[in-house]
Amino acid sequence: MSDLLARLNPPQLQAVTLPPVHALILAGAGSGKTRVLTTRIAWLVSTGQVSPHGLLAVTFTNKAAKEMTARIAALVPINPRGLWIGTFHGLCNRLLRAHHRDAGLPQTFQILDSADQLAAVKRLLKNLGVDDEKYPPREICHFINGHKEQGIRAAQAEAYDAWTRRRVELYAEYEAQCNREGVVDFAELLLRCYELLSRNEPLRRHYQERFRYILVDEFQDTNRLQYAWLKLLAAGGASLFAVGDDDQSIYAFRGAEVGNMREFERDYARSNVIRLEQNYRSHGNILAAANAIIKNNRERLGKNLWTDAGAGEPIRAFEAWSDLDEARFVIDEIRELIREGTGAGQVAVLYRSNAQSRVLEHELFSRGVPYRVYGGLRFFERQEVKHALAYLRLIANPDDDTAFLRVVNFPTRGIGARTLENLQAAAHQTRSSLYNAAASLSGKAGQAVGAFVALIEILRRETESLPLPEVVEHVIEKSGLAQHYRTEKEGQERLENLDELINAAASFVDDEGAVGEGGALVSFLTHASLEAGEHQAGEGQEAVQLMSVHAAKGLEFDVVFITGLEQGLFPHENAVAEGRDGLEEERRLMYVAVTRARQRLYLSCAQTRMLHGQTRYCVPSGFLEEIPAELLLKLNRAPATAMAPTAPAYGASVPAIAGGLRIGQTVEHSKFGLGVIVASEGRGADARVQVNFGGAGMKWLALEYAKLTAV
């Protein structure tokens, strides 16, 4: 036990050994956040203050949940299976499966991922004959999810204009459709679980009394509903222990509310706020740069990282002529580093947007440096995998219309759009699922659909008593999917992925062992929806790691390159156009990027860059100027100095348009608000500029008439 606490610093020790109170742990980057969480759990259990049964630990990603479980298991001899450690969605799913009747759900309810949800909304709009120009499916999804995340049902949604009234109606129709089909989207998992607990007093009391200690990781990423869910569970006197870093809040765009931290501090943890400010990751110069950047943000709880590791190397800054030149520089440096003995896996190249990876990949590939890119399509999102899962979903729940439509004619069975329209009309009339309505269809088309339904029935019967991996294999084969891909010329890789799906089922059975409510198949389908596959980088891969800054959160590398540090790109122009909050989120993103580096940090920008098929002239990011010059080592290559002997200031080569404006400049317009100049044509009085106003869109404006003020 003393071992457990031996290597903690004073604030860490204080946090770990807090009595059962509410507490907010402000954990800076690299300050041992996970360590504090896991050690606290281990300490609580090993000192007998709580049984593992009485703990609830919540994370955002499956990876974090797994890591936490593994680390706790290494600290105390308990069976990690008995611990309630998981993601918000995973835990809500668990509660809803256990109490599906009280929650008004079929035991085998299926989970829609974002793509499934979009498909479901598209289908709904089509069935209702809604104009999808005026009501774009994506926007409707966003509207629905936004309301659910605020805890608002269609019946309570406010609407002050016709457009929104219609959207609320569509939200209500969507709710009805999901209920009819027995499916639940991601936001619904949380909202349904919240409602279950708040309406069902005995159940709520049961869980409130059971969970004495509730611990939350990455608290800055919680949305309103998640926070409400936590408060509800903790309302019976449990201790709520929230760990987070407001400076690393980079997910406001998808509903995270940093304000939850301030609110939590005010309402719960006023006297128990602990700051973890000692950083064990980065050298001093890197931290100094990070601190200098983040201190420009106004909305902060306040925190200053320090280290006793020494200043380390200066931060290397490079201004390239073009994106290609930048890529060459990065790869030259990487080759040199590898030659000197740095492992390729210890080098990360970060960028603001995934499109930037292309040039870098090309250069890495042509110079034979091993690399791995994160951020592509994930395993369970591949079309062939989704098709196979759709067959499995129909076996588990025939009312799942999304799954039905996905594979009713794949592989092709001569069931055309016309037939499906008739089928949907029939289903709509009888308010039943497509599967049930299939019997009512007559004629040749009816036969084809009938054959499909018969196929599903046969598959269900044949797989009834098979172990899960064999179920998957059988379905892939007998559905015709395997045959279809065998004849397709690009099908080899898809076949391999289908084999991989069988393997995934096998290892799922091995890992999970215990079969949840509703049987192995339902558990596996849930797993597939909730855990779309490896997206974040793993340890120990001997390849240079390429990823967006967002994807790098939580990771660390010896050497980090932050590329594309240009106005309009990083900070991104859309964010800048949103105003101060947008810019502050970009700055937090920059802070996250910088704090990924242990020993060496490179910052680079390019003067020209291909973007959307056009060459753009770029101004270096304002974030570069926020770093004290004495921390920087400017690496300009020979041609640069030769052509500009007086050491050019950043951005000197970007042509000025007129009136001190240049591309990348943030401007304000009386009607459109804030925007960023992205292109120009003409000179002097004739000059026109293209400005991205974010929400107000992209506009061409004549400088002579438009009143633009440089900001």
Added chain:
DNA sequence: TGGGAGTGCTTTTTT
């Protein structure tokens, strides 16, 4: 039914 041409969009992303 499937492919080819035309159109429009394009930040970040977990569950």
Added chain:
DNA sequence: AGCACTCCCA
């Protein structure tokens, strides 16, 4: 530029 999506024709 590159990709996803739609539409139309053979």
